[in-house]
Amino acid sequence: MESDRPVGRGAKVRAAVHAATLAELVDKGYAALTVDGVAQRAGVHKTTVYRRWKDRESLIVDTVAEHMAMDIPVPDTGTAEGDLGALARSLVQSFTTPAGQAILAAMFTGAAHLPEIAEARRHVFHDRLRRAEPVVTRAVARGELPAGTDPAGLLKTLAAPIYLSLLITADPLDDALADRAARIALAAARAGALGPAVREDREG
Template sequence: MSAESASQRGPAVGRGARMRVAVLAATITELTETGYAALTVDAVAQRAGVHKTTIYRNRKTSDRLVADALTHHFATDIPIPDTGAVRDDLRALARSLVAAMTTHAGRALLATALSDAARTPELAEIKRVLFEDRFRRAEAVVTRAVERGELPADRAVDVALAAAHARALSAP
């Protein structure tokens, strides 16, 4: 590697969890700034301070990278609460969801996940993975409520998350 190409990349981040977080954060930043259509693994690698082969070694496609980054981002920014009461859990979850989705980055990332999913198989898969992960994580709220006798075993979490998503999408 030439000194010039090394200086164009960000600081070296090492291996393991630190490298993974740097790559996922760089992907989120690239999606927010340039959008899905303009995202390149080269740009993500440069921003993260890694070589692009590092990214491809861990994720075989750029779509897998985007899906991993979005899933990680939303899992981090929208934690699943455990307040001890389903009503409070669902309110906290909805507030976190709306807060995350109404930021500039949240809107850009949601646009990535939803924009052309009906026409683009890659985006449809990213959307499927993202929402599957969110619903899987949120099931804990309903499971705990059912165990405490607060809810019958139904699909209450689907309704709560759908309402929060609709509110986030309609915000100016």
């Protein structure tokens, strides 16, 4: 029983510091964030923060990875069109909250030069692809998509218009964009453009 108490305290401190770091990113941005500010907001001493994170960058990386790894619910509407539309809308919604915008600013601008941020970005996005794969495998099993449809390829096709609008064109991020992205991905998959040959070519 004694070993449970420090774990609980540690988990509470970690959650409080993560929440404070995220709030500081929202309020002040990456450049102005300090360990002192995070500690004050979390209600802990800065030495408590430094015991768990060696510096400001490692704290930000850990917070970004934790936040981005939060589960986006995997829909099961009974149709490929419904599932892909719901998945795309969830992705759009995750980017339009203040926290989501602050995280993206850190990941793609302020902290983008950090190798740890690039690694966290890759890990989180691959994890999200893996979690969402059942949407595609169920659709194949129902006969809605061709056998051999590459789940990762389809999900990247779904996300591509959203990231293009987010990072390049600055078009509105809304349900209309999400629904259009879902229709594009579904049409490409049904046309056989996202089969295993695409994956083999990409890996070869």
